[in-house]
Amino acid sequence: MRIELRVNGRAYPLDVEPWEILLYVLRDRLRLTGTKYGCGDGECGACTVLLDGKPMNACLILACQAEGAEVLTVEGLVSAGGGLHRVQQAFADLGAVQCGYCTPGFIVSAKALLDQIPRPTRQQVKQGLAGNLCRCTGYKKIFEAVEAAILEGAR
């Protein structure tokens, strides 16, 4: 079936099967490999993307269901001039990345969190990111990076 996906501000006309999952269409057909496959069943958040500003697991969305929405992947956070989003910069500055596999998912979730709650408490950060799992860092630096991004946004 013919659909049009809007991803990171661009329109992509595609021919997809009804059963094709958005995660694989993004990665394999659109070559946007920032979004990761972690578990495939919505438990880890590595595949987090935004649809109309709301974080969702791309592994549990059919590509045809995403038609009509504005999809944002981690690639879409980089500005036209190549500048990193403040959340990305904070993760890099604070060393909140070890293997890096969970990182795109966390960054996309954190961006959505800060768009919804500009100055979250630590508890709100934890709750907002509860759908993203990290096996390396123990989360401490991830929360600190999100909090650093709050201060950056406040300046």
Place this chain on the structure above:
Amino acid sequence: MGRLEYVRPAGLAPALDLLARHGGRTTIIAGGTDLLVQRDLRKVEGYLLDVGSIRELRGIAEEDGQIVIGASVTHAEVEASPLIRRHAPTLAAACAEVGGEQIQNRGTIGGNLANASPAADSVPPLYTLRARVILGSREGWREVPIPEFFLGPGRTVRRPTELVTAVRFPKAILRIAFFLKLGQRSAQTIAKASVALAAAVDSAGHLRDVRVSLGSVGPTVIDARGTAAFLEGKAPTKEVILEAGRILQGEARPIDDIRSTQEYRRELVRALLFKGFLPYLRG
């Protein structure tokens, strides 16, 4: 490989028409957070009916003293609704417990009902709200009190020609209300057991119109009538709640499974009831 045809109607009539003609070979998808985990759609034939955009199923309204939630309203939308926070705070709390943000932004109330997991978080609060599930078909409508909607794990009274269109419950003043769930983790977790309770309080401080339900400790959510009957008319003292916990233990029908054991779950429901009452204990 057979043919699967995806349809996403904007209105209810074409959806009900499709189900009337082809309900037996139609798979319904809303948020997809249960369906896409359970089934490989490459192996499914027939119609794939996406109900997520049907306008009549989207929205939360107040009508004649009732709150009506459209089946395609997401858990996130229920949680954020000022109407739900005011009149059904345990339902809002339960929707905030489903998975994490990502799941809550896709999963719907209708899907949570139709999927009929005994561990579904929204269901125990809906029992305490005395909710009714509304089923629509081309032939008309019917309402089913929620305890009659579920037949067993994954099974409901919905016929293949029917669609869960909404859930509704009367607005009520319930001064005591809680929903507590314990899972392996604090988020992204399926309940080992859950307890929902709602009650009014009379001028003497006694519990009235008590409703208690249990999740994850039976083939369906359990309407704990024995516990509710015991609590009716009593003051919420420590002794009363401890005794209620013993009765509640007896009403649970847990099994051993990958998440927990029968023995632990019986202890857990008692503990959750007591924990829920802690802010309200008297004497």
